[in-house]
Structures are given as C-alpha cells and as structure tokens.
Amino acid sequence: MDEWMLITGMVVATFIPRYLPFGLAGRINISPLVVRALNFVPIAVLSAIVTQATLMRGGDLSITLDNHHLIAAIVAFLVAYITQHLFMTILFGLMAFGLAKWLF
Secondary structure, X not given: OHHXXXXXXXXXXXXXXXXXXXXXXXXXXXXXXXXXXXXXXXXXXXXXXXXXXHHEEOOEEOOOXXXXXXXXXXXXXXXXHHHOOHHHHHHHHHHHHHHHHHHO
C-alpha cells in the first residue's frame, strides 16, 4: 500500500506543476513585468550551471591555470564578446580547452 501512495504522490508532484501553466494559460493575466522577469530565468539557470561546472574541480574552488575548463570559458567569453557569433565561440572554446589540456 505504501508503494501506491508513493507513486500517487510522485504523480501529483510532477503532473500538477507541469499541467497548471497549460490549464490556466488563457484564464490568468500575467503582468508584463513578470513576463519580462521570466525571460531571464533560462539565462540565469544556464549561467549558474556553467559557472559551477567551470570553477569547481574535485569539490574545491579552482581558479588556476590547471583548470582547463576555466581557460576555455575565458577564451569563449572573449570570442563571444568580440565576434557575437555562436559557432566561433564554440569552436574557439573547444580549441582552447584542447590546447590547455595538451599544454598543462
């Protein structure tokens, strides 16, 4: 019986948050300020994931030349800032990572 309660609880916990935005989409008016703020959510989440993956090595903060991910991220950031071209950013970031890994 406990398994069925657990399954039911998980269905409720996963289904309702996903269904409510679709079910209430036409009935609730969201203010333009909230809509504008929600546009930044994907950028903020991706930044948090990339920053953590770049700066943490083995559970510790690593801001050294041994951190290949950090070197590649800095190069990718500079290329993105200068060129504003996604393919060039990815290409130079990957090349910087490979070169840093080979050299250090």
